[in-house]
Amino acid sequence: MIVDTNRIESLLERTHAPSTGDIKKILSKAEEAGGITLEETATLLNATGEADRALIRAAASEVKTKVFGKRVVLFAPLYLTNYCTNGCIYCGFRSSNTGVERKALTTEEIISEARSLEEKGFKRLLLVLGEDSRWPLSYIKDAVRAIYANTGIRIVHVNAPPMDTEELRELKSAGVGLFQVFQETYHRPTYEEVHPTGKKRDYDYRISVMDRALTAGFGDVGIGSLLGLYDWRFEVLATVAHSYHLYERFSAHAHTISIPRLKPATGSLMEDRTFTVTDDDMEQIVSIYRLSVPSAGVVATTRESAELRARLIECGASQVSAASRTDPGGYNPKDGAKEETLKQFTTSDERSLDEVMASIAKSGHIPSLCTACYRVGRVGEEFTQITTSGEMGHFCGANAILTLKEYLLDGRANGTAPVFNGSIDDALSEVKNEAVKEELKKKFKELKDGKRDIYF
Numbered sequence: 001m002i003v004d005t006n007r008i009e010s011l012l013e014r015t016h017a018p019s020t021g022d023i024k025k026i027l028s029k030a031e032e033a034g035g036i037t038l039e040e041t042a043t044l045l046n047a048t049g050e051a052d053r054a055l056i057r058a059a060a061s062e063v064k065t066k067v068f069g070k071r072v073v074l075f076a077p078l079y080l081t082n083y084c085t086n087g088c089i090y091c092g093f094r095s096s097n098t099g100v101e102r103k104a105l106t107t108e109e110i111i112s113e114a115r116s117l118e119e120k121g122f123k124r125l126l127l128v129l130g131e132d133s134r135w136p137l138s139y140i141k142d143a144v145r146a147i148y149a150n151t152g153i154r155i156v157h158v159n160a161p162p163m164d165t166e167e168l169r170e171l172k173s174a175g176v177g178l179f180q181v182f183q184e185t186y187h188r189p190t191y192e193e194v195h196p197t198g199k200k201r202d203y204d205y206r207i208s209v210m211d212r213a214l215t216a217g218f219g220d221v222g223i224g225s226l227l228g229l230y231d232w233r234f235e236v237l238a239t240v241a242h243s244y245h246l247y248e249r250f251s252a253h254a255h256t257i258s259i260p261r262l263k264p265a266t267g268s269l270m271e272d273r274t275f276t277v278t279d280d281d282m283e284q285i286v287s288i289y290r291l292s293v294p295s296a297g298v299v300a301t302t303r304e305s306a307e308l309r310a311r312l313i314e315c316g317a318s319q320v321s322a323a324s325r326t327d328p329g330g331y332n333p334k335d336g337a338k339e340e341t342l343k344q345f346t347t348s349d350e351r352s353l354d355e356v357m358a359s360i361a362k363s364g365h366i367p368s369l370c371t372a373c374y375r376v377g378r379v380g381e382e383f384t385q386i387t388t389s390g391e392m393g394h395f396c397g398a399n400a401i402l403t404l405k406e407y408l409l410d411g412r413a414n415g416t417a418p419v420f421n422g423s424i425d426d427a428l429s430e431v432k433n434e435a436v437k438e439e440l441k442k443k444f445k446e447l448k449d450g451k452r453d454i455y456f
């Protein structure tokens, strides 16, 4: 069994109402950045007092810095099609929603979307699509190949419906970095309720997809649950258990854990069935993922407001999207095309990439456009090992500075250059190893001389 949900329930019951002493004991172990047990995770999930929650956030912030340094990685989603044969009641793309205009991008349109994102400065994209056999694996592979062949995008990730092992092998061979699928809810009765029709009804086929992806040669997989469908404490513990299962079987944790929270969507049938997840809960969720799976990238998307995303970065979120559109073709809207009738759900943070990067820099973190690990094969088991041994922060810091320098030299900063120059100076002053400092200066010169895509 990949996730034993009876055990999840009994752990949450057994650890109910922990004392501050219980929490402090777990945090002193968690601060070593080596992870904690499922039972300890359940105990932290049951912390309700603000003082205890503040201790958890502080520990998570420390672990984030220990593991990845101060860098926060940026990416953008690229929606390929909004056709879908599933009936997920929370999603604007569900098959019976007549309020959405259907669109599938052509290869030319995919290239032009990717180019628009590249012009803003993005190097990392996540392709997203619904489930419809008219837009099969070959369509996704062609999209990936077209983006690599025609743009400067350096890594393409995919959030697509679950596939068989052979199909995943093919997808990997097209050059995809990370394969992402959210279980939505690990609670079987809720899963059945919110997925009334279509292939997605099959809970077991979905939950087993990451085992197939890692078997098929993917080093990096992304998981998550759609917060608001069921009790968030149950979902978070089950998501952590999912990552622990992958580690036990493949020696690699989930590379990313996302925290999508239910948003209003045209034609959504959720109405008042949503389980509440407050902004404070979101902070606790991010903190607990950071402490339980320290090596994971915790991903906060533009579903959340600028203000909350800043708070989530403080307690351990390490990857954020920016300037996102959830309608296919949204980065190059044609005359008459209306975002409202094409999009999957409503976003809350409408700032440009430059604005998001500047606010990250102003808060003392380093915005990073790095894609180095995928290029040099630091993925899967090796990534988990390097990260848990505390070595990754050196790579991340140096690569963040290099990508920021490149961003400035390419003239992407819009009046924000002084902020980024300040970030680079601060980050450089924190590099203690003289040899690395010298190497960085050499690489800066190469960038100034026109060389690009330089990394450690």
Ligand code: SAM
Pocket (backbone or CB within 6 Å): 090, 091, 092, 128, 129, 130, 131, 159, 160, 161, 162, 181, 182, 184, 225, 226, 260, 261, 262, 263, 264, 265, 268, 303, 344, 345
């Ligand atoms: N169609 C594929 C699938 O369902 O796995 C992949 C992409 S789907 C477009 C991406 C994710 O969006 C879903 O896995 C779900 O978690 C999330 N999502 C769907 N409806 C949402 C809503 N109303 N608010 C927030 N996130 C939503």
Ligand code: SF4
Pocket (backbone or CB within 6 Å): 084, 085, 086, 087, 088, 091, 092, 093, 094, 095, 129, 130, 131, 200
């Ligand atoms: Fe389709 Fe995915 Fe939306 Fe479900 S969540 S309706 S599978 S696009």
